[in-house]
Amino acid sequence: MIDQILEEIRRYETIIIHRHVRPDPDALGSQGGLASLIRDNFPGKRVYIVGEETEDLRFLVRMDEIADSAYAGALVIVCDTANQERVSDSRYSCGARIIKIDHHPLVDSYGEPQWVETSASSTSEMITSIYRNHPELVLTGQAARLLFAGIVGDTGRFQFSNVTEETFLSAAELMKKPFDRQKFFDTLYQRKLAVVRLNGYVLQHFTLTDEGVGFIKLPLDLIHSFHLQSSDASTLVNCFSTTEGLKAWVLFSEEEGLIRARIRSKGPEINQLAARYHGGGHPLASGATVYSWDEADGLIADLKVLCSRT
Ligand SMILES: [Mn+2]
Structure with missing residues (x-):
């Protein structure tokens, strides 16, 4: 080839x-x-x-x-x-x-x-x-x-x-x-001070469920309060990846009119799930897009099902 x-x-x-x-x-x-x-x-x-x-x-x-x-x-x-x-x-x-x-x-x-x-x-x-x-x-x-x-x-x-x-x-x-x-x-790996501060926020506020799903939701007004853009948040997807008991996780960051979901996993394959939410990628690292926080909750629920099977 x-x-x-x-x-x-x-x-x-x-x-x-x-x-x-x-x-x-x-x-x-x-x-x-x-x-x-x-x-x-x-x-x-x-x-x-x-x-x-x-x-x-x-x-x-x-x-x-x-x-x-x-x-x-x-x-x-x-x-x-x-x-x-x-x-x-x-x-x-x-x-x-x-x-x-x-x-x-x-x-x-x-x-x-x-x-x-x-x-x-x-x-x-x-x-x-x-x-x-x-x-x-x-x-x-x-x-x-x-x-x-x-x-x-x-x-x-x-x-x-x-x-x-x-x-x-x-x-x-x-x-x-x-x-x-x-x-x-x-x-x-150099980061803007504001991104480091937002990193602190994510560490303080992410949720870890009994199924081993981690997630954090970053609405646009919150991102703006750190004087950042939604794309700046993407670098934080792995910031709580070392948490004990975590199997798969997702960082939601809102943009104008949509919410980006960055999904990562340590085992359960998540690219099929990402494909159901307008995305795709690798088995352990995918991206998706949802259009409401309700839909984001749907993605989290699906991820919980996936993680409880493994
Ligand atoms: Mn590549």
């Missing part, structure tokens, strides 16, 4: 790389890392990365602004995005061909070829494997930093169950390249 993808990359002059909306380090790391890998090994090709930026992760990589006309005859590669709805920048379908590179369970078939490896910790680990299979390729410190960021992000610093021997071998390979790892970690 890797050779097939390299072959396609060789065939196109313009390559535009997309990833999912509300990007995380793996989305940006796989997107930016792949772009670097192509630019550094196939000089002369036009390689662009597109999608909305988020303030917190701008330090990783910046996006390109391109005209619609750039898509004419272009190869589009979509990284880390299971379904087409979640692709950032709807122009992804305007190229000559789409390739999907992803590690989420296959929910939406798009692209040809589709390279999907659910056993990979991250899409960044998959991109790293291109280099590991072709050590003759140039991999710069900047590319290594992005791919390392993606692996670190999706594995919670190498502690989640998605970590395999391949994950460490990939990270070891990336660490051979020159980038400032300490500065990277310091910047990635």
Whole structure:
């Protein structure tokens, strides 16, 4: 599959790389890392990365602004995005061909070829494997930093169950390249004071049920009282994950007109449940959307049923 993808990359002059909306380090790391890998090994090709930026992760990589006309005859590669709805920048379908590179369970078939490896910790680990299979390729410190960021992000610093021997071998390979790892970690995990205060609120106020379900509801007015946006709350999803007796948990943060549910688990598989609430994701880490606090209570009730079975 890797050779097939390299072959396609060789065939196109313009390559535009997309990833999912509300990007995380793996989305940006796989997107930016792949772009670097192509630019550094196939000089002369036009390689662009597109999608909305988020303030917190701008330090990783910046996006390109391109005209619609750039898509004419272009190869589009979509990284880390299971379904087409979640692709950032709807122009992804305007190229000559789409390739999907992803590690989420296959929910939406798009692209040809589709390279999907659910056993990979991250899409960044998959991109790293291109280099590991072709050590003759140039991999710069900047590319290594992005791919390392993606692996670190999706594995919670190498502690989640998605970590395999391949994950460490990939990270070891990336660490051979020159980038400032300490500065990277310091910047990635630095938080605004207001977020640290909200973290304190969540720790004080989350509920733990007898079934082992943890949840916290963050209405918009509460988030605003901390001078934060709903998206700022997303970084707090794991802040009470070490609580004894916790099996699965959800952080609800309200936005204009909807409530985002970030669901995590230590055992019970929660992606089917997320799919019933307009979402999806991995067996132990998913996202969903509900449209009222009543619906949020429904999700919690379903999660309790799931947890009482295990
Ligand atoms: Mn990912």
